[in-house]
Amino acid sequence: IDRRNTEDMRPIRHTVPLEVEGVVDRINDLLARFSNSISALRSFTSNASHQFRTPLALINTHLELAQVAGNEVDRAKSITNAKEAVKDAERLMGQMLVLSRIDSASRDLLKTQSCDLAATAREVCEEFILRFSNQAQTSFDLGFHGAEQALIWGDKALVQEVVRNLIDNAIK
DSSP: TSSSOOOOOOOOOOOOOOOGGGHHHHHHHHHHHHHHHHHHHHHHHHHHHHHHHHHHHHHHHHHHHHHHHHHHHHHHHHHHHHHHHHHHHHHHHHHHHHHHHHOOOHHHTTTEEEEEHHHHHHHHHHHHHHHHHHOOOOOOOOOOOOOOOOEEEEEEHHHHHHHHHHHHHOOO
C-alpha cells in the first residue's frame, strides 16, 4: 500500500497471513467504495459543467442582444429572456444539488423513509400556484386533485424535485 500512488484503487492481491485476511478484505472493500465515490464525483462534475453551459450561453446571448437592441421593446424582451434563463439555471442548480445528495448510503436510507406523495404533490402545486398568481397572463390552469394520502418509500426532497420537474415540464 505504501508504494502505491494516490490514484491507485486496485484491490490488494497479495497472499497474506490468515490473521490479516479480514483486514485486507475490508481494505479492498473500502478501496472499491472509495473508487466508486471518486467516479461518481467525476461524473457528476462533468455532467454539471455540461448542463450549465446551455443556460449560461443563453443568458449571455440575451444580454448581448439587449446591449445592441435598437429600441426599448427589444431591449426589455431580451432582458426578460435573460431573467428566464437565470431562473432555468437556478432550477438546474437545485436539481444538481439534489442529485449530489444521492449516493449509495442514501439509496439504502431511501428504502427506510416514508413520504406522503399526495401531500408533497399538493405542496408543490401550491408553490406553483403562488408563483403564477401575480401574473395576469397565464395560459394554464393548475390545481391538485388526488387522494388525501398516498404513502410511498422515498425522500421528501427528492419526491418534491420530481413533482416540480413534472409540473415545470408540463407548463413549458
